[in-house]
Amino acid sequence: MIADLVVTFVFILFAMVMLLGLATLLTWVERKLSAMMADRIGANRCYVKIPLINVKLIALGLFHAMADGLKMMSKERFIPKDADKFLFLLAPWIVFAPVLLMFALIPFGGIIYPEKIFGSFFAGKAYLMQIAPLDGGALIILAISGICIIGVVLAGWASNNKYSLLGSIRAASQMISYEVALGLSLLPMVLTYGSLDLHTMIVAQQGSMLGGVLPAWGIFLSPLTAIIYLTAATAENKRIPFDIPEAESEIIAGFFTEYSGMRMALFMFAEFAEIVIISCVFVVFFLGGYNLPYWDFAGSFPRLAIVLWPTIFFIKVFIVSCFQILVRWSLPRFRYDQLLTFGWKFLLPLAMVNITVVTLFLWLVQKHQ
Amino acid sequence: MLKLHLLFCCLAVASAVVMLLVRHPMKMALALVATMLNLAIVYGLSGAHVLAIGQVLIYVGAVMIFMIYVVMLLDIKDSSLVRPLSRYLFAAVVVLLLIAGISYHQLANTVTTQTLQAITPVGDMLSFRQFSEHFLEEYWLHFELSSVLLLVTTVAAITVLNFKKGTESL
Known part of the structure; x- marks a missing residue:
């Protein structure tokens, strides 16, 4: 019992550090990548001065994240006069908490036997490197992600500001619309792997296909599904080209116009944490999770696997996150009606056709076996 | 496990009571969301993960969000809503205490810890595969x-x- 608690606590700690650390790193990546794409230098002013010797550590602008934090914390905490105080203060947390919760379902490593390294305290126990190994993982992630919408609606409504309310209305209709496409985009992969359990999916992606040329990853099995998922997930996260709810040039900052300091930072941070979560789900569903293609290192170095699995997993997650930021700085913003038309009249039918085709294909394969 | 179970049962009842007492539709809807989330946790602790997910996915993720959306669109700023709690709060509390007292009196002798443990199945009772097969067969x-x-x-x-x-x- 105590051993179980210790392992779970270590997993939670590790997951929190990785999730929040990656989200912070992504704020820097967003600055630097956008600068590179616009032929600028990007974040380069913030430094830490080493005492006594006159050396300034700039470290490629990495300290800007720290400066951001300090700035946010020292800002005035403003609450509009006629705002609903309780709901106004509650809203950022309702947006942020589900994002953290979703990470509990993500497996970032295979089965480990701590007995081999830490001795008899863990005698005879095996743990999957996942905080909550539940058999309905894929569905639970969708269920939890739905809760974020409530926070967004509340933030706009409680601010008692017309821009905020407009932002909320836009956000809610957009998130409800694209949630359907998001759910449908994951179904073909659930059918292909024959399970809702995220770890089973990763195991199913081991090995190779087409005579060993390609790894048996979801992205090669069904590339269209991957594209639909990434599109719907970006829309769900309200980032460019789908950032209608917070379109600066139209409605200031949308639903969080009235928020300042750390409360606004929570909204921003939730957005970056969600990029990480989206990437995690993408890696689990489409990029073989914590495994490397062509090489089963867990078989050759079973002791190293405990370090290698999370490392490989988070490197993959980082690459997918960077791709999302790349998209954000490449595309222009949709207009409101274009966005809804795209969701309902293009993405949703496409996802449905995709499901039908995958089901037919799987049926044919089963029939010929 | 049993204590956790009881805690979330109490939270569910408490948020249901809050839902009845507050006057503003938005707060009412939120209290209902809290009730449903607590219920989902109770289902999950009882091993019925399918029900728990259904509760969150359908009731919180779809039904309640539409309710909140409608309340937001109506943007009610009625002067009668300035008062946060119902006018009949005193009467409500009296009735609530009465009901609680009667139920306690009735249940205290019959319900013991053993019976509570007996109705609290712990662990994986119903996997998704089992549920889907039963569901689609029947x-x-x-x-x-x-x-x-x-x-x-x-x-x-x-x-x-x-x-x-x-x-x-x-």
Whole structure:
């Protein structure tokens, strides 16, 4: 019992550090990548001065994240006069908490036997490197992600500001619309792997296909599904080209116009944490999770696997996150009606056709076996 | 496990009571969301993960969000809503205490810790595979019929929308 608690606590700690650390790193990546794409230098002013010797550590602008934090914390905490105080203060947390919760379902490593390294305290126990190994993982992630919408609606409504309310209305209709496409985009992969359990999916992606040329990853099995998922997930996260709810040039900052300091930072941070979560789900569903293609290192170095699995997993997650930021700085913003038309009249039918085709294909394969 | 179970049962009842007491529709809706989330946790602790997910996915993720959306769109700023709690709060508390007292009196002798433990199955009772197989074996016709019903509703909604558009242009 105590051993179980210790392992779970270590997993939670590790997951929190990785999730929040990656989200912070992504704020820097967003600055630097956008600068590179616009032929600028990007974040380069913030430094830490080493005492006594006159050396300034700039470290490629990495300290800007720290400066951001300090700035946010020292800002005035403003609450509009006629705002609903309780709901106004509650809203950022309702947006942020589900994002953290979703990470509990993500497996970032295979089965480990701590007995081999830490001795008899863990005698005879095996743990999957996942905080909550539940058999309905894929569905639970969708269920939890739905809760974020409530926070967004509340933030706009409680601010008692017309821009905020407009932002909320836009956000809610957009998130409800694209949630359907998001759910449908994951179904073909659930059918292909024959399970809702995220770890089973990763195991199913081991090995190779087409005579060993390609790894048996979801992205090669069904590339269209991957594209639909990434599109719907970006829309769900309200980032460019789908950032209608917070379109600066139209409605200031949308639903969080009235928020300042750390409360606004929570909204921003939730957005970056969600990029990480989206990437995690993408890696689990489409990029073989914590495994490397062509090489089963867990078989050759079973002791190293405990370090290698999370490392490989988070490197993959980082690459997918960077791709999302790349998209954000490449595309222009949709207009409101274009966005809804795209969701309902293009993405949703496409996802449905995709499901039908995958089901037919799987049926044919089963029939010929 | 049993204590956790009881804690979330109490939280569910408490947020249901809050839902009845507060006057503002938005806070009411939020209290209902809290009730449903607590219920989902109770289901999850009882091993019925399928039910728990259904509760969150359908009731919180779909039904309640539409309710909150509608409350937001109406943007009610009625002066009668300035008062946060109902006028009949005192009477409500008296009745609540009465009901609580009577139920406690009735249940205290019959319900012991053993009976509570007996109704609290712990662990994986129902996996998704089992649930789906049972569900689709027994209720496949109902399932298909309800999907037809949903399709009819969608078509009806679109027709009503188009009808309104037509009258506006006239």
